[in-house]
Amino acid sequence: MNKNLCKSTTEVNINISTFENAIAWALNEGYGIACYRLPESACFQLMIDISGKPMRCQEEIEQLPTGFIFSPFDNQEPRDAFYLTAHLMLKSGENEASCNAEEYYPQRDALNQYLQNTAETPPFRYHQPTENSDPAITPRAEFIRLVNEGIEQIENGHFLKFVPSRTKAVSLAQFQLVENLKQMATEYPNAFVSFVSIPDVGSWIGATPEILMHMDQQSVFHTVALAGTQPFPEDGDLKNVAWRQKEIEEQALVSRYIINILKKLRIREFIEKGPKTVKAGNLIHLKTTFEIDTKTISFPDLGNVMLRLLHPTSAVCGMPLEASEQFLKAEEKYDRAFFAGYLGPINAEGESYAFVNLRCMQILGDHAILYAGAGVTADSSPEKEWTETELKCNTVGKIIQTPRESN
Numbered sequence: 001m002n003k004n005l006c007k008s009t010t011e012v013n014i015n016i017s018t019f020e021n022a023i024a025w026a027l028n029e030g031y032g033i034a035c036y037r038l039p040e041s042a043c044f045q046l047m048i049d050i051s052g053k054p055m056r057c058q059e060e061i062e063q064l065p066t067g068f069i070f071s072p073f074d075n076q077e078p079r080d081a082f083y084l085t086a087h088l089m090l091k092s093g094e095n096e097a098s099c100n101a102e103e104y105y106p107q108r109d110a111l112n113q114y115l116q117n118t119a120e121t122p123p124f125r126y127h128q129p130t131e132n133s134d135p136a137i138t139p140r141a142e143f144i145r146l147v148n149e150g151i152e153q154i155e156n157g158h159f160l161k162f163v164p165s166r167t168k169a170v171s172l173a174q175f176q177l178v179e180n181l182k183q184m185a186t187e188y189p190n191a192f193v194s195f196v197s198i199p200d201v202g203s204w205i206g207a208t209p210e211i212l213m214h215m216d217q218q219s220v221f222h223t224v225a226l227a228g229t230q231p232f233p234e235d236g237d238l239k240n241v242a243w244r245q246k247e248i249e250e251q252a253l254v255s256r257y258i259i260n261i262l263k264k265l266r267i268r269e270f271i272e273k274g275p276k277t278v279k280a281g282n283l284i285h286l287k288t289t290f291e292i293d294t295k296t297i298s299f300p301d302l303g304n305v306m307l308r309l310l311h312p313t314s315a316v317c318g319m320p321l322e323a324s325e326q327f328l329k330a331e332e333k334y335d336r337a338f339f340a341g342y343l344g345p346i347n348a349e350g351e352s353y354a355f356v357n358l359r360c361m362q363i364l365g366d367h368a369i370l371y372a373g374a375g376v377t378a379d380s381s382p383e384k385e386w387t388e389t390e391l392k393c394n395t396v397g398k399i400i401q402t403p404r405e406s407n
């Protein structure tokens, strides 16, 4: 693919009707798919797994064929995550799909014929989970109770921080999958924008600001500590932003969590930068970046090891991990499913990524569920945390509920 086409300074490059037709074809055939746009890129990729089954990661990520990892929140091992192999691929700017082996020529040819001959996209048949996973919708009072109860636990010394979350139901009346993906990519240039649909597992769309694991083309490992939230300032100037002690501590706990893991692995050669204020759509966060050259320290499978040890970080669960996780499991009153799990392309163009599945939505029949959480420490105000989750829900909620001019 022409790399210049994908520079984020160019307009987001996606042929809407080609992607719509390819996605409709794959879903109607019963195939699993992932359609995504990496941060700072203007290009989308579509991966299609033609096995038609929800497959798990069979290998360590370093050994996997090109594909896409999709892990629920409740997961101990990268091997338990779902994995889509990229049997067929379609990229922005191209009107024909390619395949990863000769044996998939028939499916590739069928898709390309479909792309040539289909004028009007049929409705999408989004894959749905086999188990009833319509989660309970969190009332405001219930979330506030949860925050107050957790603060009490913090005061009693059970943990230092926890990250309660909630759900919100929204209508899909204005939803236009590919159009909305394009809008998210345009409005949130730093986000990882994705749509994943796996038979019997479900369909999720999101625009997350948080990298959990990135192994780049030079085998340098990257992760981040992202926490602390404020609305994006009205004057748009990030230099004047002030953070309260509460957010500074909340984010420092996430950095500490990462450093503790590096210590356990006896890794001393890492580059830490930040914290610095970063924009994530309608919000801003504090972010520290960590970089490790895995060649220098002779640790080629660090990506897999870190994925296992990092998830769930204290940006989405709490600190210390076990006590806060137990509390959330007992008190949160719904299944997070894939919210705050991780997802991303693996061994694609020499790189692997796993992003934390935040600012996301599950598509269920004619409605959808938004998910959002907020870090709570001893100094948190329950009402403010609720407002924060509303703002986080808006990242995707605003885009999928805005009528388009042509509607």
Ligand SMILES: C=C(O[C@@H]1C=C(C(=O)O)C=C[C@H]1O)C(=O)O
Pocket: 163, 210, 226, 227, 228, 229, 285, 315, 316, 358, 359, 371, 372, 373, 374, 375, 376, 392
């Ligand atoms: C939990 C979420 O976001 C996380 C929590 C944050 C916070 O507590 O301030 C900020 C960024 C993310 O690490 C979410 O978006 O749902």
